[in-house]
Amino acid sequence: MPIGQKDSSAEGAAKGATSTLGNAAGGLSKTLGGVVGATGRGLGDTINSTTGTKQAGDGLQSMTGGVEDGANSVGKGAEDLGKGKK
Numbered sequence: 398m399p400i401g402q403k404d405s406s407a408e409g410a411a412k413g414a415t416s417t418l419g420n421a422a423g424g425l426s427k428t429l430g431g432v433v434g435a436t437g438r439g440l441g442d443t444i445n446s447t448t449g450t451k452q453a454g455d456g457l458q459s460m461t462g463g464v465e466d467g468a469n470s471v472g473k474g475a476e477d478l479g480k481g482k483k
Contacts, residue, residue, distance in 0.1 A: 419479020423472040430468020437461020 437458050445454035 416479040416481075419475050419477075423474070423476030423479065425472075426468050426475060427472035430465040430472065433461050433468065434465030437464075 437460065441454035441456075441458035441461075443454070444457065445451050448454070
């Protein structure tokens with residue numbers, strides 16, 4: 398296709414749908430990861446302050462932080478695919 402010409406074929410439509418779905422899936426994944434991470438930090442702090450021990454609360458925070466990081470990574474990958482990046 399010549400430079401500057403828009404793709405109006407089925408391939409162009411598929412790319413647009415893939416972009417929309419990738420961005421939506423990426424955003425949702427990152428949002429859910431953020432919710433899990435924030436919840437874990439809050440519960441961990443509560444456990445630490447009410448029990449007087451740090452092991453259980455810190456363990457929970459570490460575990461949910463890992464879930465948050467993983468979800469952010471998956472979300473970024475989905476968004477990158479939606480943008481046509483590899």
